[in-house]
Amino acid sequence: MSAPESQIFIVDDDDAIRDALGWLFRSRGHAVRTWPSAEALLDSGEIAHCGCLVLDIRMDGMSGLELFDWLHEHGHTLPVIFLTGHGDVPMAVGAIKQGAFDFVEKPFNDNELVDRALAALAMHREQVSKRAALQAIEERIAQLTQREIEVMERVLAGQMNKVIASDLGVTMRTVEVHRARIFEKMGVRSAVELAQVLAGRKD
Amino acid sequence: MSAPESQIFIVDDDDAIRDALGWLFRSRGHAVRTWPSAEALLDSGEIAHCGCLVLDIRMDGMSGLELFDWLHEHGHTLPVIFLTGHGDVPMAVGAIKQGAFDFVEKPFNDNELVDRALAALAMHREQVSKRAALQAIEERIAQLTQREIEVMERVLAGQMNKVIASDLGVTMRTVEVHRARIFEKMGVRSAVELAQVLAGRKD
DNA sequence: GCGGCCATTGTGGAAATCCGCAACCGCAGG
DNA sequence: CCTGCGGTTGCGGATTTCCACAATGGCCGC
Known part of the structure; x- marks a missing residue:
């Protein structure tokens, strides 16, 4: 004990x-x-x-x-x-x-x-x-919705919001919202930080 | 052979x-x-x-x-x-x-x-x-000037250009130039890609 | 001294990101 | 039926990033 x-x-x-x-x-x-x-x-x-x-x-x-x-x-x-x-x-x-x-x-x-x-x-x-x-990271990822994960993948691939938007068939505004939620849920403040956090772990 | x-x-x-x-x-x-x-x-x-x-x-x-x-x-x-x-x-x-x-x-x-x-x-x-x-990555890093490395560190820390600028005591414009050169030399097209490339290696 | 590399700055505009406010729709649960 | 959640979109504005064009000053080797 x-x-x-x-x-x-x-x-x-x-x-x-x-x-x-x-x-x-x-x-x-x-x-x-x-x-x-x-x-x-x-x-x-x-x-x-x-x-x-x-x-x-x-x-x-x-x-x-x-x-x-x-x-x-x-x-x-x-x-x-x-x-x-x-x-x-x-x-x-x-x-x-x-x-x-x-x-x-x-x-x-x-x-x-x-x-x-x-x-x-x-x-x-x-x-x-x-x-x-x-595990803390995994838990945060688990909080993401399916759609948010799709967006996150593309953000991490370095795609611009406009590309992601047309890619997913939605407007830029929608991507922006998802993006903001992703950052919020993952506890980061930028795509770069997100990449850092997710680095050093094999999917 | x-x-x-x-x-x-x-x-x-x-x-x-x-x-x-x-x-x-x-x-x-x-x-x-x-x-x-x-x-x-x-x-x-x-x-x-x-x-x-x-x-x-x-x-x-x-x-x-x-x-x-x-x-x-x-x-x-x-x-x-x-x-x-x-x-x-x-x-x-x-x-x-x-x-x-x-x-x-x-x-x-x-x-x-x-x-x-x-x-x-x-x-x-x-x-x-x-x-x-x-090693390819290391060689690219080796091409960077000292100043560029300082800027890159801060970019990877998720800092905005304006912050980096005041941090290094230069104007935003200068930071932008360094940033562009970094991306060019490192063969990436965004800060996210840069983070990806540099991830998975211990400094 | 000249040329080259590096760091620096400016101007000005185009493009992209970030955000608050507001709203609609579909679906699952109480 | 009403509520909550997730996905979606619009508007408008503040911020930030990205770039082409242009230029100055310092340092170093030839």
Whole structure:
């Protein structure tokens, strides 16, 4: 609750490892929650509060890799650090290429693991704020009517009002009205600002 | 010469591997060049013609990883597929995180390696064209005078000519002239287009 | 010193954008 | 039936942008 999305989650079916990791992070002042299995974590519904997931690969039931895939498929994009005592190269390569934050073999170096986890948390905070910004834009776009979107597309294409007007088969005045509403709803004051805001995001 | 930047380069100090890989790719109709060492490749000055580098890690002299780092430091950004018979997990993870395209253990599957190499070539072509586009923009920006850049920054900030004028301590007319020149040099016809062109690139 | 590039300014007009005020129409919902 | 929303249009005026034509002054290299 103090740090809603900055908690470190640890999933490992080995009690000893779980306790050791919990102690490790807590001793350095970081909020940590531990889970004995992937299912336990998912069932808790707490996944949204996770800022960094330290995941054992070999577990009974759902494996770490399976949980990783599940999270991806369900849009939960958060940094995952895999922890394993039986990893091989192809597995590690696959995990990293699929976007895992790191892949660490046991036994691991305490300091390094903490550093990686903190780096992961920092990256997650970055992502969260960026996503928030992007979503704010999407919400504004969602407020636009269909007609306004048509006009906006053409404005962004650099077309003049008169062109847009004849293009859509309406008068210039109508385009002007739409244009004004677009600027208002999108929270900008000119076509240039609009272009800036909409830049840096793939449609 | 037929495909200047689409050649596959193979670097391995094992003659047998080199020949086998050369044969493998050529038998499938892909241009390949092989080198017995990292130094041989660098000395040849042919690196710019490479579209995909298949690199053995353990070699006499400069290792595959060292060559990889060297290329990075010298701005040669091209997809590298590491090939190794003695790789460990940390090495693989490190290589991938540093941007290696893939990390394959020997013995490898012929079809998979060819597929990966082709994917790497495709990615490289993408990168090359994108880089070319970005450089074209940079060259246009380079043509702008200092004053024009100052004006452009303000235009992109959505400021009106009158504001820019008082801001820079000149008359509106002067700003208009600069503005026109900017559009001309940048090859656009409006401020919106300018914003579009300059979007999607970090300053 | 001359020519070229750059920054600057003016005049004056055409074209485009921006806006408040007002209104009509069609359609969905209460 | 009345209301609200979205799309549409008109009028008229203030602002802003865009441009052609014309010109001055500074700096730099030949």
